[in-house]
Amino acid sequence: MDDLYRQMIVERHKHPLHRGELPHVDFEFEDENPFCGDHLHVMVQVDENNIITDAKFDGSGCAISTASADILMEYVIGKPLDVVKGMDKEELLDLMGIEFGPVRLKCALLSLKVLKGAVYGLEEGE
Amino acid sequence: MAWDAARLRDDFPALAREVRPGVPLVYLDSAATALIARPVLEAMADFETRHRANIHRGVHTLAEEATALYEQARADIAALIHAPDPREIIFTRNATEAINLVARTWGQANLKAGDTVLLTEMEHHANLVPWQMLAQEKGIHLEFIPVTGEYLLDLDAMQRLLETTRPKLVGVMQVSNVLGTVNPVREIIAAARAVGAVTLVDGAQAVPHMAVDVQAIGADFYAFSGHKMFGPTGIGVLWGRAQLLEAMPPFLGGGDMIRSVSLRSFKTNDIPYKFEAGTPAIAQAIGLGAAARYLQEIGMENVEAHSRALVDETINRLAAVPQVRLFGPGTGRQLASVSFTIDGLHPHDISQVLDTRGAAVRAGHHCAMPLHTRFGLPASTRASFSLYNQREEIDVLIQGILLAIDLFL
Ligand SMILES: Cc1ncc(COP(=O)(O)O)c(C=O)c1O
Numbered sequence: 001m002d003d004l005y006r007q008m009i010v011e012r013h014k015h016p017l018h019r020g021e022l023p024h025v026d027f028e029f030e031d032e033n034p035f036c037g038d039h040l041h042v043m044v045q046v047d048e049n050n051i052i053t054d055a056k057f058d059g060s061g062c063a064i065s066t067a068s069a070d071i072l073m074e075y076v077i078g079k080p081l082d083v084v085k086g087m088d089k090e091e092l093l094d095l096m097g098i099e100f101g102p103v104r105l106k107c108a109l110l111s112l113k114v115l116k117g118a119v120y121g122l123e124e125g126e
Numbered sequence: 127m128a129w130d131a132a133r134l135r136d137d138f139p140a141l142a143r144e145v146r147p148g149v150p151l152v153y154l155d156s157a158a159t160a161l162i163a164r165p166v167l168e169a170m171a172d173f174e175t176r177h178r179a180n181i182h183r184g185v186h187t188l189a190e191e192a193t194a195l196y197e198q199a200r201a202d203i204a205a206l207i208h209a210p211d212p213r214e215i216i217f218t219r220n221a222t223e224a225i226n227l228v229a230r231t232w233g234q235a236n237l238k239a240g241d242t243v244l245l246t247e248m249e250h251h252a253n254l255v256p257w258q259m260l261a262q263e264k265g266i267h268l269e270f271i272p273v274t275g276e277y278l279l280d281l282d283a284m285q286r287l288l289e290t291t292r293p294k295l296v297g298v299m300q301v302s303n304v305l306g307t308v309n310p311v312r313e314i315i316a317a318a319r320a321v322g323a324v325t326l327v328d329g330a331q332a333v334p335h336m337a338v339d340v341q342a343i344g345a346d347f348y349a350f351s352g353h354k355m356f357g358p359t360g361i362g363v364l365w366g367r368a369q370l371l372e373a374m375p376p377f378l379g380g381g382d383m384i385r386s387v388s389l390r391s392f393k394t395n396d397i398p399y400k401f402e403a404g405t406p407a408i409a410q411a412i413g414l415g416a417a418a419r420y421l422q423e424i425g426m427e428n429v430e431a432h433s434r435a436l437v438d439e440t441i442n443r444l445a446a447v448p449q450v451r452l453f454g455p456g457t458g459r460q461l462a463s464v465s466f467t468i469d470g471l472h473p474h475d476i477s478q479v480l481d482t483r484g485a486a487v488r489a490g491h492h493c494a495m496p497l498h499t500r501f502g503l504p505a506s507t508r509a510s511f512s513l514y515n516q517r518e519e520i521d522v523l524i525q526g527i528l529l530a531i532d533l534f535l
Contacts, residue, residue, distance in 0.1 A: 010533060013475075036474050036490050037504025060504060062472035063534060107474060 006098060013063035018073035020056045029117035030059070033110050035103075038065045042073075042114045050081040055115075062107050064100070069111035071095050076115065084119050087112065129428055131516055137164045137420075138356075138514050145484040152485040152519045156354070157303050157463050157492075157510030160334060162413075163356040169416035170358065170409045180405055182382060196408055199415025200398070206418040207329075207348065208339040209365050216364040216371070216401045217411050221330040222252040224349035224364035225297075227401060228326055229256035231374045232347075236324070237294055239265035244293035244323070246271040246279055246309075247500050248302050251493040253328045257297065269293065271314075273500055277305045277455040284314065288321045296323045300332035300343075304492045304508060305453060306437060306460030308336075315344045324370070330354055334512065335433050335462045337426035340365055352410065357417035361410035364401070371397045378403040429513045433462050436511040436520065440464045443524050449531050453506050465492070465508040468527075471534050473507040479530040485509075485522050 027044040038061035045054040055077055057069040075095055076084050092112050093100070100108050135141050138161045145151050153161060173195055179188035181196045197212070204212040218224040233256075237243070243257050247270045261268050269291050271284045279298075287293075296318035300311050315325045326347040332338055334355040340348045347370075352361035366374075376383050376394050380403035385393040394400045421429065438457040444450045444466055453465040468476065473489035480487055488508040491498045498505065509523055 013534065034491075034495070036472070037498070038472075039504065060472075062474035064474070104474070104478070 009063055009067040009096075009098070012067035012070045016057075016066060016070040018056050018070050019058055019066075021058070022054055022056050027118040027121060029114050031110070031114045031117060033061075033065070033106055035106065036062065038062060038107060038110055040065065040069060040110055040114045042069070042111070042118050044076075044115070044118050046081060052076050052079055052081065052084065057111065057114075061110070064104055064107040065110045068092065068096060068108045069114075072111045072115060081119050084115065087116075129424075129432065134424070135514050135516070138162070139164060139167070141514060145481070145486075149482075149484040152483070152522045154509040154511065154515065154519065154523060155486045155488050156334070156512035156515075157331060157508065158488050159353045159359070160356050160512055161514065162353075162358060163417060163420050165420050166357055166413040166416045170413040173409050173412045178409075181408055182399070192408060195412045195415075196406075199411045199413075199418075202415040202418040202422075203363060204365075206338070206422055207333065207350075207365060208341055210341060211368055213397050214365050214368050214371065216366065216398045217406050218349075218362045218364050219360055219407070220353070220362035221328060221349045221351040222256075222362070224347075224362050225253055225326065225328065226256045227364055227377045228347050228349075228366070229260050231377050231401075232324070232370065233257075233260050233295070235373075235375050237264055237266050240267070242267045242269055242291040242293040244269045244271065244284075244287055244291060244296045244318070246298050247273045248279070248305060248307065248494065248497045249297070249299055250303055250328060250330070251495070252330070253297050253299060253326075254496065266294075267291070271298070273305075273497065277307055277453070278459075279307075279309055279314070281310070281313070281317075285317060288317055288323070292321055293318070293323045295326065297326040297328065299328040299330070300338075301329075301335065301461050301463075302454075302494075302497075303331045303463060304465050304494045304497055304506065305455060306463040306465070307455050308332075308459065308461050311343050311345070319344065331462055334421075334429075335426075336430040346370055352414040352417065355414075355417055356420065357414040358407075358410040360407045361414045363414075368397060371401070376403070377401050380404045382406075424513065430461070432513055433511050434458075434460075436515055436517065437461065437464055439517065440509060440511070440520050440523065443520060444527075447524070447527065447531070449535065450527070453501070453503070462512070463508055463510045465506045467503055467506050468531065468535075471530060473505045475534055476507045476527060476530045479533065480523065480526040483522050483526040483529075485519070485526055487523070 022043040030041040032039040040059040055073040177191040179192040181193040201212045272280045327345045329350040333350040348365040353359040383403040477489035
């Protein structure tokens, strides 16, 4: 249990800080992980300098994908869009501080995939 | 044979392992892939070490022994499912390939634009996508027998669909890999034949758990996989009526499926070789033959009774957990699989917690996305039972689920 479900993951899953709606959305994207039925919607708001002023997610997913989304939202708020565009998966995995097997890795990385879809302005479903 | 649980477990070498130190394996994922039986391993090792040669191609001793073993396997599998003639047993890679074979050969030759293929809402993707592909190519229609709120096929709706759409083919699973529902295939096939439809049964979840008699069922085609019935991976079976098989065009082209070849043309071989192009999975076929003999020895009635007892007890104990919602028709009506959901708790998390207890279950849509969609579920958790499972393993399952609820809710 300790390996995978560090208290933080469980806490984030039960009480996410960044789940919800944004009153004003500049970028958003939705995607799913059909293997497990996870569905994630990410919304981003930026200021005139393209700094992320707020970010939220909603959808349904497992504890890892929820915690990952919550941690990622927290991390990107206050950062320039370009920095987020340049983020790689190692950065997110470091933030989570947990090693994942190949199957759960997809859950852990769904949030980054959806966030990138948003900041690169992809159309939904692309 | 008397039911000897300890001896049975001993026949499955994987059960001796621990998932991690001190945590024995509780294997509740046999519906995905069953554990392999020792006699199967032995039969394959015997072939590979003593008789390994290509089949139907040589006149030396090893080639003859290999051919005899391969054909004996075909006969043993025919006996298990009561096929009247071993020539009607075609070796494929798996159930999926068996169904694709029917779609690609019988379907190609016999279906045309505007024809209907009637399937069910509970089918595995293996019995949906091959027909969808054919529908896209040829403009055939797909219709579906609905699943009722009680997780059974709606036979009244089926009767209406049969009469209004006059399908050319009806395809149905015998046992659902998610709901555990045992469909009344005999009745369905009779109704389908009454309107002139050719019939295909996906028996992937039936053959490992119950006595199957393809003649009594009355279907035209019957497909199943070796790895779900204690055999190796890479081998499956299509049974078909000889008359139909003989009239069908070949599937893949190459060696063994031909009688004669000239530079520009070929004559096809007799069944079943017509559908077995190239060197087949010889060791795997021989292994599957051993699995068929193994099941016959234990007796399918015993296997079914054991599976049903475990399934019913699991359903009853899960029903006593308030957060659990069962996804299936209930005790007495399910075979092998028990699926469920827990509000607010993702199947992945349930599965991961169970894994810490050594228990392997399946989390996801189990290759039945339309069925999950029908009930508004993105995914479910499935525990599936087989002849080597025992009651104590249900304790591990239930405790793991309670732990997951405690942790996450
Ligand atoms: C009912 C059913 N049909 C078909 C299949 C496909 O089997 P395979 O993947 O071995 O081809 C499965 C198993 O996944 C199944 O449960």
